[in-house]
Amino acid sequence: MTRTIGRIPRLPPESGLNIAILAMAADISGTREGAEMLAECAETLLANGSRAEALDWFSRIVEGGEPELAPHAALRIGDVLVDEDLEAAQAAWRYATDHGTKRVGKAGRDNMKVLARHDITPRETPATAEEVVGRAALGRGRLWVAEGDLDAAAEAFGQASDSPILEVAAEGLAYLGSALSMAGEHERAVPVLERAIATGHRRYGPMAAIDLSSILSARGQAGRAVAVLRQAQHGEGWAAAMAAVNVGVLLARELGDLGAGIAELRQVSHSPDPLAAAGGLFNLATLLEENGDADGARRAYQDAADLRQPMFSGKSAVNLGVLLTRETDFRGAEAAWLLALQIGTPEDRARAQDSLEQLSLLGDLDQARSTVEGVDLNDPDLVGTAALQAAEHFLAQGDIGAAVRSYERAMDTGHPLHAAWGAALVGLMFSYEHGSRGAEIGIGRLGEVGLGPLEARAWFFHGVLVMRRGDLAGAESAWRRVPRTAxxxxxxxxxxxxxxxxxxxxxxxxxxxxxxxxxxxxxxxxxxxxxxxxxxxxxxxxxxxxxxxxxxxxxxxxxxxxxxxxxxxxxxxxx
CATH class of the missing domain: 1.25.40 (Serine Threonine Protein Phosphatase 5, Tetratricopeptide repeat)
Incomplete structure (x- = not known):
């Protein structure tokens, strides 16, 4: 059961472990001496925070089958994976319980009892070494994906895909195909994903179908992608439910059948799976909004947001806020963005926070609605004016950071007056600490955001600001920075x-x-x-x-x- 070492563990320099000796130990992992060396390596890696690498070396001990240390290694595998994959942890603990020494067996049983106290039904069926090793490979593959090491993840998932345990092999194939797809290796991913679908596994087959359909759609094979997703809908789990969402999107956007796509999304919006329902509603709302049905889009965004599913509900709340601002319902927009802060992804929360800051520039929202009917919050003149006013307010409160952010927001508008004034004011604030270099850095930000032509105006305004302080030399210096081409x-x-x-x-x-x-x-x-x-x-x-x-x-x-x-x-x- 031994494997060739394909990945050298990242051992801390002070560990004292010799890689060459460990390589020999891997070749004789079935012996007591080899297993002990591998265990020392695994424990060192674990103490150093390298959980995925530790799992690999604990697995080698289980593969080697040393009678006493293999069950102990399985126990440690369960300890490492308990927060990542409860099914894998239970399989490892069950194996340790059934095959370990009295002390190891007791530790395994105690862990299962802890699960029972948390209303988790302990595993009753025995586990084999092959299952423990396969599930450990899946676990370390997921850990490496989280670390962004797709090559290592693919290696681990590849090992799992060769497992004699059908469920482990199907999961390994699905995740291997996904990792290859994420790495852009679509030619290698397609046959792997097709093998995963061919296993007939009701949960991992649909997962592979989702990834395969994305590749096919990108290749212009939307019809084939829909067929793959239709097959996936007969499975179970989130992927089977989400397949209907993807079918609706492909019908509407790739195959040009808007009516069929909307009908599909309306149907999936009633799915008992809240993630799929939220996905259906979000995509339905975007299609309705793009095609002029603002009322329908508003309702769909709201329903999706109410489901509080981070993947789609946060995006729906953000989009709902934008839609409501166009209708000058600023209170409603504020409520939508506040909800996005609670339920959204980090990206959703960032967008919502930025939108709320822009909304705050309007002052009293009820008054703003009565005086700014029909005004888009993205209007450069409105946002620029409000940003500069807000900055003055923040300065009066002594909040320099907020003032600078407001000036930068004015710069982002690209408005010929407000953006240039914002840059000039940032330059002035920076110059207090860094002199003329600070002014250059502040005004230079216009060039960084693609507004280089406005730098001349910013230098003109900077001179005006310096003149207000009675600094004639500084004002003259700033005005001489304005080129003849402006x-x-x-x-x-x-x-x-x-x-x-x-x-x-x-x-x-x-x-x-x-x-x-x-x-x-x-x-x-x-x-x-x-x-x-x-x-x-x-x-x-x-x-x-x-x-x-x-x-x-x-x-x-x-x-x-x-x-x-x-x-x-x-x-x-x-x-």
Whole structure:
């Protein structure tokens, strides 16, 4: 029963175990000396947290059949797998009970008694060494899948698929096909999955059919995939129930029969299996929403969410929230996203949290509904404005992290004003600690999210912000970062540079181009000149301050904006 060593165990350096000696021990695992060395290796691996590797070496002892240590190794296999696979653990403990020493047998019986106290019916049928080894291979394969080591998992599932125990072999084939599919080795996966289906196992056959149908569908063989799934529906377990969901999706999306697909999904939505029912409802809702039936989609999303099945209910709650925001039912959307936080996957929870943060930017939801009818929360102007306002609120509360996140949310909108302002404000906050490099990092985030052309505007706004602090040199430095190729931000920056260098006529000439090419920057240019006047006054240069104020007044007048003109008059009257 010995196997060739195909995988060297990852032993800690301080273990003192010699790989060459262990290789020899594996070849003589049926002897007392060999089994003892393998047991030492397995226990060392287990203590080091390498459960899958430990299972492999405990299994080798069981395969070797050493009369005393093989049952003890089975006992340890059960201990390792009790939280992963109760069926495998019971088989291992039963084998240890029936074949072990008095001490090992008592330990096995005690473990079974613990299960009984937790209302788990202990296994009564004997277990063979072949079953223990096969189920241990399945267990370590699943552990390796969880660790992302698909090659090791495939090796373990391959061993299980050769088991003389039909159920173990069928499960091994199903999981081997799945691991190969996950690794992208579809050519190898297809015959393995077909073998799993051919076993006729009512639970693992449908599992293999689900994976095989995905491969066939990706190859453009949707009709064959539906046939495979129809066969799987005669089995049992979650895969048999989910086969109907996949049939409905394939009919509607791949074979172009929307009516048949919807009918199939409506039928499976009444399945006694809650996972399949939730899957049917989620896919039904998406089809209905895509085809204009918002009422039907809303009901299906809600019903799927109410089933509280993480795989589909969280996604349904997230989508329901999005649908409700389009209908300006912000309260309903809030409730849906809060539910997603409770029942969803990590991805669902992240989407729900982000949506709730955006929703919070609207302030009072009832008031928002009455004033924002028909507005999509994805509207860049709405989200950008609200994000900047929220950031000011967070700053007032001293929550710097939340403020930065709100500024970044404004950046994400891509809005020519709000995104650039958000980047400028992040740059300003970073500059407090890291100087000009911090400003570069903050504003550079626009380029990282594909909004590089807005960096010029962000540097213009950064100069405006620095000017508000009276830092004329810092403002000039920022405005000189605006390239000539920025047709809108460059005239605005040039106008202010001329103002700083006390050349009002050139500043007014540049302002003509601001009005022509960057009308949305007009107010910021005028306000920056006003701030320049205040900075000059604080420096005690009354003549330069008066010059800046007069320039500000002329620019405001040329803008033709009566509101801006009044703001300037009021501000100048208070200076």
């Amino acid at each position: 047709r809108d931000a460059y005239p605005a920056a040039t106008c202010l540079l001329w103002a700083v260098h006390r050349d009002p006529s050139q500043a007014e000439a540049s302002f003509h181009w601001v009005l022509e090419l960057a009308g949305d920057l007009t107010e910021d240019v005028v306000q920056a000149v006003l701030q320049l006047g205040r900075a000059r006054a604080e420096q005690g240069d009354r003549a330069a301050a008066r010059e800046a104020y007069e320039l500000c007044h002329r620019l405001a007048a040329r803008s033709g904006d009566a509101t801006l003109m009044e703001q300037v008059r009021t501000a100048m009257g208070s200076t």
